Each structure stands twice: as structure tokens, then as C-alpha cells.
Amino acid sequence: MPHTDILTERKNFIGQGGGKTVCCDRDSVSGAVSQRACVYCGARVVLNPITDAYHIIHGPIGCSSYTWDIRGSLSSDDELYRNSFSTDLSEQDIVFGGAEKLTRAIDEVVAKHHPRLIFVYATCIVGVIGDDVEAVCRQAEQKYPLRCIPVKSPGFSGNKSYGYRMACEALMALIRPAPRPAGRLGVNLLGDFNLAGEIWIIRHYLEIIGIPIISTFTGDANYDTLMQSPQARLNLVQCAGSMTYLAGQMEEEFGIPFIKISFFGREDTSASLIRIAQALGDSGLIARARAFTQEQEARLLPFEQAWREGLAHKKAAIYVGGGFKAISLIRQFNAMGMETVIVGTQTGKAEDYELISQLVGPDTVILDDANPAELERFLKEKGADLLVGGVKERPLAYKLGLAFCDHNHERRHALAGYEGVRNFTREINLSLNSPVWSYMGGSI
Amino acid sequence: MLDATPKTQFKREALRINSCKTCQPVGALYAALGVHRCMPYSHGSQGCVAYHRTVLTRHYKDPMMAVSSSFTEGASVFGGKSNLTTGVKNVFDIYQPDIIAVHTTCLSEVIGDDLKAFIQDLDIPEGKYVVHSNTPSFKGSHINGYAAMMGGFINYLSQTTGQTNGKLAVFPAWSEPSDLRLLKSYLEQMGIAYTLFPDQSGVVDAPMTDHFEYFPKGGTTIEEIQGLGDCTHVLGLGEWTVPEPCAVLEKKCGTKSILLPYPIGIQNTDRLLMTLTDLTGKPVPYAIEEERGQLIDLILDQHIWTSQKSCAIFGDPDFILGVTSLVLEMGMLPKYVLTGTPGHAFPKMCQALFEAYGVEDQCQAFEFDDLFDLHQFIKNDPVDVLIGTNYGKQIARAESIPFVRAGWPVLDRYGHYLWPNIGYRGAMRFVERISGAIMDHVDAVCPDEDFDVVM
Numbered sequence: 001m002p003h004t005d006i007l008t009e010r011k012n013f014i015g016q017g018g019g020k021t022v023c024c025d026r027d028s029v030s031g032a033v034s035q036r037a038c039v040y041c042g043a044r045v046v047l048n049p050i051t052d053a054y055h056i057i058h059g060p061i062g063c064s065s066y067t068w069d070i071r072g073s074l075s076s077d078d079e080l081y082r083n084s085f086s087t088d089l090s091e092q093d094i095v096f097g098g099a100e101k102l103t104r105a106i107d108e109v110v111a112k113h114h115p116r117l118i119f120v121y122a123t124c125i126v127g128v129i130g131d132d133v134e135a136v137c138r139q140a141e142q143k144y145p146l147r148c149i150p151v152k153s154p155g156f157s158g159n160k161s162y163g164y165r166m167a168c169e170a171l172m173a174l175i176r177p178a179p180r181p182a183g184r185l186g187v188n189l190l191g192d193f194n195l196a197g198e199i200w201i202i203r204h205y206l207e208i209i210g211i212p213i214i215s216t217f218t219g220d221a222n223y224d225t226l227m228q229s230p231q232a233r234l235n236l237v238q239c240a241g242s243m244t245y246l247a248g249q250m251e252e253e254f255g256i257p258f259i260k261i262s263f264f265g266r267e268d269t270s271a272s273l274i275r276i277a278q279a280l281g282d283s284g285l286i287a288r289a290r291a292f293t294q295e296q297e298a299r300l301l302p303f304e305q306a307w308r309e310g311l312a313h314k315k316a317a318i319y320v321g322g323g324f325k326a327i328s329l330i331r332q333f334n335a336m337g338m339e340t341v342i343v344g345t346q347t348g349k350a351e352d353y354e355l356i357s358q359l360v361g362p363d364t365v366i367l368d369d370a371n372p373a374e375l376e377r378f379l380k381e382k383g384a385d386l387l388v389g390g391v392k393e394r395p396l397a398y399k400l401g402l403a404f405c406d407h408n409h410e411r412r413h414a415l416a417g418y419e420g421v422r423n424f425t426r427e428i429n430l431s432l433n434s435p436v437w438s439y440m441g442g443s444i
Numbered sequence: 445m446l447d448a449t450p451k452t453q454f455k456r457e458a459l460r461i462n463s464c465k466t467c468q469p470v471g472a473l474y475a476a477l478g479v480h481r482c483m484p485y486s487h488g489s490q491g492c493v494a495y496h497r498t499v500l501t502r503h504y505k506d507p508m509m510a511v512s513s514s515f516t517e518g519a520s521v522f523g524g525k526s527n528l529t530t531g532v533k534n535v536f537d538i539y540q541p542d543i544i545a546v547h548t549t550c551l552s553e554v555i556g557d558d559l560k561a562f563i564q565d566l567d568i569p570e571g572k573y574v575v576h577s578n579t580p581s582f583k584g585s586h587i588n589g590y591a592a593m594m595g596g597f598i599n600y601l602s603q604t605t606g607q608t609n610g611k612l613a614v615f616p617a618w619s620e621p622s623d624l625r626l627l628k629s630y631l632e633q634m635g636i637a638y639t640l641f642p643d644q645s646g647v648v649d650a651p652m653t654d655h656f657e658y659f660p661k662g663g664t665t666i667e668e669i670q671g672l673g674d675c676t677h678v679l680g681l682g683e684w685t686v687p688e689p690c691a692v693l694e695k696k697c698g699t700k701s702i703l704l705p706y707p708i709g710i711q712n713t714d715r716l717l718m719t720l721t722d723l724t725g726k727p728v729p730y731a732i733e734e735e736r737g738q739l740i741d742l743i744l745d746q747h748i749w750t751s752q753k754s755c756a757i758f759g760d761p762d763f764i765l766g767v768t769s770l771v772l773e774m775g776m777l778p779k780y781v782l783t784g785t786p787g788h789a790f791p792k793m794c795q796a797l798f799e800a801y802g803v804e805d806q807c808q809a810f811e812f813d814d815l816f817d818l819h820q821f822i823k824n825d826p827v828d829v830l831i832g833t834n835y836g837k838q839i840a841r842a843e844s845i846p847f848v849r850a851g852w853p854v855l856d857r858y859g860h861y862l863w864p865n866i867g868y869r870g871a872m873r874f875v876e877r878i879s880g881a882i883m884d885h886v887d888a889v890c891p892d893e894d895f896d897v898v899m
């Protein structure tokens with residue numbers, strides 16, 4: 001028998017639709033099977049897509065080997081970021097300190113390659129053994145013509161959200177000294193990691209409308225493009241959970257305003273494109289954005305209609321990282337005639353949960369940092385047909401006999417923009433209507 | 445192209461590039477999954493266990509249960525005793541396992557948490573157990589963590605009553621569930637009473653039902669682990685990995701151990717079966733002998749395709765020692781055999797194999813090494829086939845070499861954990877896949893006039 005009690009400490013992390021909020025942004029409870037990752041993980045997933053950087057993990061081997069080439073971010077040029085660099089700390093280093101080994105590791109990188117940009121991630125034990133990672137990085141910058149940026153990311157210092165913030169600070173440390181000629185027409189796209197090439201889709205849309213993307217954070221980014229980012233006129237923040245902080249910093253220091261946008265789902269894609277044009281305040285751009293989105297929507301409608309029959313009235317559950325993504329997904333499910341019965345996030349913020357609770361019906365369950373027991377209980381109770389989640393949720397969904405779509409690093413197809421709606425719809429349909437379900441639960 | 449590896453080799457001491465090992469706790473976690481109704485418990489920050497569960501899930505495509513102490517800043521300064529106490533209570537309250545297997549992490553090791561003392565002070569419900577092992581990742585690798593956790597279970601649970609239970613204990617090195625199933629089928633076909641520990645089959649490869657079980661049917665039971673001290677012998681399969689748990693059991697209960705190579709390949713499987721016969725007096729049934737004959741037949745049929753072909757093998761010590769033995773039996777040349785796990789014994793064991801086939805001048809073995817080095821070796825002196833985990837695919841693609849996935853982890857394919865590597869059946873599968881990879885490559889690159897429907 002599965003045990004599906006809820007830990008008392010967890011009761012406040014669970015709520016319902018209709019405007020009530022849930023507790024969030026706290027640490028997981030000891031002894032819970034949490035789906036949540038650490039500060040380092042948050043920092044690493046944000047920075048890793050920078051394609052020509054050396055990402056050196058200062059710590060014991062595990063922290064680096066689990067994060068080798070897992071993000072699914074595509075590059076149009078350098079593939080360096082797909083390698084794994086670590087100081088692989090040994091017992092000796094723990095006793096005598098690892099700073100000297102880190103210095104040598106940087107020397108070894110410089111000796112053979114010609115790095116322009118190194119990120120050094122400090123993991124849990126580095127802080128505890130007292131290595132001065134900042135000093136090592138400073139010395140490296142003095143010794144060699146390169147940028148060497150420390151990323152303070154001991155896992156215990158908070159949760160994944162805090163890691164996003166540490167990544168943002170590292171990015172600021174990188175771009176702060178960049179030259180800043182007067183703002184040119186162009187935007188930065190923040191919080192898109194180019195999973196399955198999604199940035200390329202968005203770049204294409206914006207090009208048609210007449211808005212160049214100057215820099216992306218951090219999918220398909222490199223040193224040169226990042227250093228141009230302070231020239232942009234507007235920042236677009238996509239994965240709000242990871243990048244709002246950076247956008248705020250850039251506004252404060254460079255005077256670049258930002259707007260939050262989302263390219264998931266038809267509705268949010270169109271609304272976002274128009275809002276970008278509006279924010280840039282150019283009537284030509286606005287007109288082109290309207291024309292483009294209308295044309296795209298018109299082309300998408302017959303597709304949506306054709307698939308609606310197989311999908312309408314199915315019940316969807318959402319368990320994703322950030323609150324913003326959850327919101328877009330709810331809207332898309334509404335557009336497909338599907339009902340969202342569970343919404344959970346790992347790092348949603350209070351304001352996200354507020355909006356979520358307004359978008360869903362009063363019976364929808366809202367969860368923060370759910371564990372599998374809770375997910376299972378509500379998936380069953382609510383009779384969900386489909387779960388949208390990440391790597392850890394896929395097998396759980398299958399075990400419960402639910403269809404699944406990966407909306408995280410392991411997505412197979414681009415899910416952004418109008419193409420994304422098509423891919424998403426096909427993928428959901430594929431899983432929901434697979435013949436395998438008819439063999440479930442039967443015997444020989 | 446996906447190739448950031450330069451050809452010129454250079455000396456590296458401090459920098460690890462593209463590691464061929466991971467950390468101890470994931471091994472401890474995997475060992476603990478081989479115990480029935482056991483909840484693995486990571487004493488440290490929440491991040492480590494999230495990674496460990498993810499990598500296991502990516503390999504087995506099944507949910508993996510484990511919990512953590514969820515250290516915060518406070519715990520990293522004042523120690524993790526209260527986190528452990530709360531965590532253990534929560535686990536028993538909500539998930540209701542029969543046993544919790546705690547392993548340490550780098551962090552709890554560095555701050556010096558005394559797990560033994562912490563556990564003594566715990567309020568453990570009647571009939572339930574909490575065991576632990578020390579698994580600092582700045583020593584060894586996931587393989588050491590696996591062995592350490594086995595030792596932890598034995599230390600806490602195994603006893604001797606002074607009377608033998610007539611069973612043979614079998615300690616496998618890190619194994620796929622398919623291999624454990626094959627091992628059990630050999631033992632059962634021979635009519636031998638046994639305790640296999642640990643046994644992840646039925647846990648990590650549990651069948652589809654329409655509901656989710658925190659604790660699927662499989663796993664060695666607590667009673668079986670308690671009874672290890674009364675077993676007639678313990679048979680350790682994997683000369684690199686399991687000497688430690690064998691020694692722990694011998695020290696605690698006096699159970700004598702016999703160590704054998706991990707049974708991949710003809711000779712290693714022969715030795716396993718002969719040893720089983722020697723220990724129990726039970727003959728090897730014809731069905732198994734028949735499999736052996738089929739294997740030899742297969743190797744013979746395809747030998748012109750694989751003889752003299754060179755290969756590189758990388759992964760975990762015992763597993764790749766077995767694969768090395770098998771490819772030598774096939775007449776292949778294991779030019780590079782490389783593990784990330786540290787330990788001087790490994791190259792020596794490989795050397796002995798090379799010498800047995802007179803290829804010591806053409807083959808090299810490496811311990812505590814990484815895949816960046818392996819890639820450079822291959823760039824300078826290529827091989828015909830690459831055998832190893834999914835991380836070999838970057839090298840295979842960059843160098844256009846046929847690639848056979850084997851070992852742990854394999855994150856980019858489905859179903860591999862259902863088919864054996866060990867025994868005659870496992871060897872057949874290897875032979876089929878190795879020759880198949882070589883021939884697929886020929887088919888893909890040969891000129892039209894050489895493209896043949898019969899090969």
C-alpha cells in the first residue's frame with residue numbers, strides 16, 4: 001500500500017485555486033522525498049549554456065559529474081560547454097585546503113587552451129574548508145588576460161532559486177565592465193536556454209518584426225555576445241524565476257528596462273510579441289507585430305481545431321520548475337479545451353501562485369515543492385490524464401498510468417512559439433493516445 | 445563538430461576533464477535500493493540526493509526513492525544531528541519503510557558528524573532499523589560507496605547463531621538487475637540455497653502495474669541480511685569491489701569468503717559455475733552447458749569480424765575487467781582499458797589478463813583517469829570499437845568509431861537493464877552487439893561495390 005499522508009510540516013505548502021496562496025520559497029523538510037535541487041544546481045543550469053566558457057566545478061567529483069552536458073541547450077558555434085571540468089578534490093585537499101589545486105587547475109586550462117572566460121563554482125564543502133575562491137579568481141585575472149568569475153553556490157545555502165541569483169551575480173560581475181555605447185535598437189532575451197533550439201525560433205520571429213536580439217542569457221550565448229548586452233534598449237525576461245534578479249540589476253546599473261514575457265502557448269506568444277513592440281514604442285514595430293501574430297494565429301487555428309477533439313476535456317497536471325512556465329501552460333491547456341487539475345512548481349513565488357490561483361478553478365490543487373507521495377495522491381484524487389514535468393516526474397507518471405510530456409531539460413522538441421504549440425500538442429496527443437495504455441492493468 | 449579535445453597530450457594534475465567516475469553516495473544509494481523495503485537516506489544537503497536520484501532515474505527510467513537531511517547553513521556549522529533525528533522520524537512516519545540506510549556526503553564528513561553516535565540516540569520504532577555507512581566522495585568513487593554501504597548493512601544486522609543455515613551467500617559487485625536475475629536463475633537451476641545481497645532486481649526494474657509503489661517487491665530482506673553470518677560461505681563476485689564487504693562479514697561472523705572475477709566472459713563464467721559445484725557438490729545442469737556451447741558457436745561464427753580488432757573499454761573496475769576478459773577470448777585487442785575509480789590493483793589485474801594472452805605490449809590499463817585522456821589516446825592511436833557508458837558517444841562521434849554501450853550509467857537508451865551482461869547469455873549479447881557495431885559501421889561507410897546483403 002502506498003502511504004499518502006501529508007507531513008504536517010508540509011500542509012501549508014499545499015493550496016487550492018480561487019485566490020488563496022501557498023507557502024513557498026522555503027527549504028525542503030528533512031526526510032521528505034523532495035523533487036528540489038540545490039543552490040549549485042540552480043547556478044549551474046543558468047550559466048552552463050554559455051558555450052565558450054570553461055565551467056570549472058571546485059569540489060569533489062560528484063557535483064560536477066552529475067551536471068555534465070545535461071541541460072539540452074543547443075549551440076550554434078562552440079561546444080566547449082559540453083565538457084566537464086572539475087578539481088575532483090581528494091582527502092588531502094580537504095585537509096590542507098583546495099585553493100592551491102584550483103589555482104593549478106586554472107593554470108592547466110590556460111596552458112593548453114586559450115580561455116577568455118572561466119566560471120569557478122564553489123560547492124558545499126569548499127566554503128566549509130575555507131578556500132578563498134574569490135582570491136584565486138582575482139589572481140587568475142591578474143595573471144592572465146581572461147575573466148575568471150567565482151560562483152558562490154554551496155548547496156546548503158538555500159535552494160535552487162538562490163542558485164539562480166548567484167548565477168545572476170556572476171553574470172553581472174562579467175558584464176559590469178563592458179563598454180556601453182548609446183542604446184541601439186535591440187533587445188536581450190533573458191531566461192531562455194535554447195533547449196531544442198527555441199531561441200532560434202524566437203530570434204526568427206523578432207527578426208521578421210524588425211527587432212534584433214543583441215544578447216541571450218544564456219542559451220547559445222558566448223563571451224562576445226554577453227559583453228554587448230549592456231547596449232540593448234530592452235530586456236525580455238522569459239524564465240522569470242531565474243532571471244528577474246538579473247533584469248533588475250541591469251535596469252539599476254545600465255538603465256535597461258525589462259518586461260516579463262513568455263513564449264509558451266499561442267496566447268502568451270502573441271501577447272508577448274506585441275508587448276515587446278509596444279515597450280520599444282515604435283508604431284511600425286507594433287503594426288508588424290500585430291500583423292505577424294495575427295497571421296501566425298490564423299495559421300495555427302485549423303491545427304488546434306483538428307487536434308481538439310482528441311484532447312478536449314482531458315485533465316492535465318503541471319509540475320514544473322518556475323511559476324511563470326506553469327502559468328503559460330495553464331493558458332495553453334485552456335486553449336486546448338483541457339482542464340488543469342493540479343499545478344505545482346519547485347520555485348514559484350508568492351505572486352505566481354496568486355495569478356495561478358486566479359487562472360484555475362476552485363478545485364484545482366496548488367502545490368509548492370511537492371514530493372512524490374503528494375503528487376501521487378492528488379494525481380489519483382483528481383483523475384489526471386496527463387502530467388507535464390521534468391526528469392524525476394516522468395517515471396512516476398508512467399507508473400501511475402499517466403501520459404507525460406517533458407517540459408524541462410529533456411524536452412525532445414522545441415516548445416516555444418507557434419511551432420512549440422504544434423510540437424506540444426502532437427507530443428501530448430502521442431502520449432495520451434498511445435496504444436500501450438490499453439494493455440495496462442490487464443493480465444494474460 | 446562536437447570535439448573540443450586537442451590531439452596533443454599535456455600533463456594535467458589538478459584538472460579533471462570528463463570524469464569517468466562519480467561520487468560514493470550514489471553507490472551507497474544503489475546498494476540500499478537492493479534491500480527490501482529500505483529507504484536510502486543521504487545525510488547532507490538536498491542537492492546531492494536530487495542528483496543521485498536523477499542519474500539513477502535516467503538510467504533505469506523508473507522513479508528512485510531516497511531522502512536527505514536537507515542541510516541548511518545552520519547544520520553545516522553546528523552539525524546535522526537534529527536534521528537526522530527529524531528526518532528519520534519523518535521517513536518512518538510517512539513512507540513506513542522497514543529500514544533506513546543512511547550514507548554520509550562530503551559535507552557531513554567534513555563537518556565531522558558522528559553517525560554512529562547519532563543513530564544510537566535515535567528513537568527507532570519497534571521492529572525497524574537504521575543503518576549507516578561513511579561515504580566521503582573525496583575518496584574513491586561510486587564503487588567504493590556501493591561496497592561501503594554493503595559493509596554498513598552487515599555491520600549493523602548480520603549475526604551468527606553458531607548454526608549454519610545451509611545457504612550460500614553471494615555478494616555481487618555493482619550489477620544490473622538483469623544480471624542479478626541471471627545469477628539467481630543459475631543458482632536456482634543448480635538447486636542451491638542462497639542469499640543474494642544486495643539484489644536490486646524487482647526494485648529498479650519493477651514491472652508496470654497501474655499504481656506506484658514506494659517499495660516494490662524486490663530486494664534482499666532484513667532477515668536474509670541478518671542470516672548472512674550463518675551462511676556456509678560467501679562468494680564474492682568482483683575482485684575489485686567486494687573484498688571489503690566480504691572482509692566485514694568474515695570479521696564479524698567468521699564466514700569464509702571466496703573471491704572470483706565478475707562473471708563476464710567464458711572463463712569467468714566457467715569459474716563461477718565450477719566454484720558453485722565445488723562448494724555445493726551440485727552439478728551444472730545441461731541447460732547451462734548448452735548455453736555455453738551456443739556462445740562458443742557464436743564466437744566462432746563471427747570471429748573473422750572481431751579477431752585482431754582493437755578496442756577501448758572504460759567504466760567501473762570489475763565490470764570492465766570482465767569485458768576485457770571477454771574481448772580477449774574473442775581475439776580482440778583491448779588497447780586501452782580505463783577506469784576513473786582510483787586503485788593501483790586495477791591496472792595490475794588488467795596486466796595479468798594482457799599477459800595471459802601475450803598482448804601486454806599492445807595494451808594499457810589506467811586507473812583514476814578520465815575520458816578526456818581516453819579521447820586523446822584514441823586520437824593519437826585509434827581503435828576499432830569503443831565500449832563503455834553513454835559518455836563515450838561524444839568520442840565515438842568525433843572519431844567515427846563503432847560504439848557499444850555497456851556499464852553504468854547508460855542514460856541515452858532504453859531497455860538495456862533488462863538484458864544480461866554476465867554469464868553465457870550476457871556474453872552472447874556482447875558478442876552480438878560488438879560484431880554488430882563493427883558490421884553496421886562497415887555497412888555505413890563501405891563503397892557501393894562492397895555493400896553486401898550477406899555478411
Ligand code: SF4
Pocket residue numbers: 059060061062063064123124467468469491492495548549550551581
Ligand atoms: S558533495 Fe559529495 S556527495 Fe554531494 S554530490 Fe558532490 S561529490 Fe557527491
Ligand code: SF4
Pocket residue numbers: 038039040041059063123124125153154155156489490491492493495550551
Ligand atoms: S554538495 Fe552541495 S553543491 Fe554539491 S550537489 Fe550536494 S548540495 Fe549541491
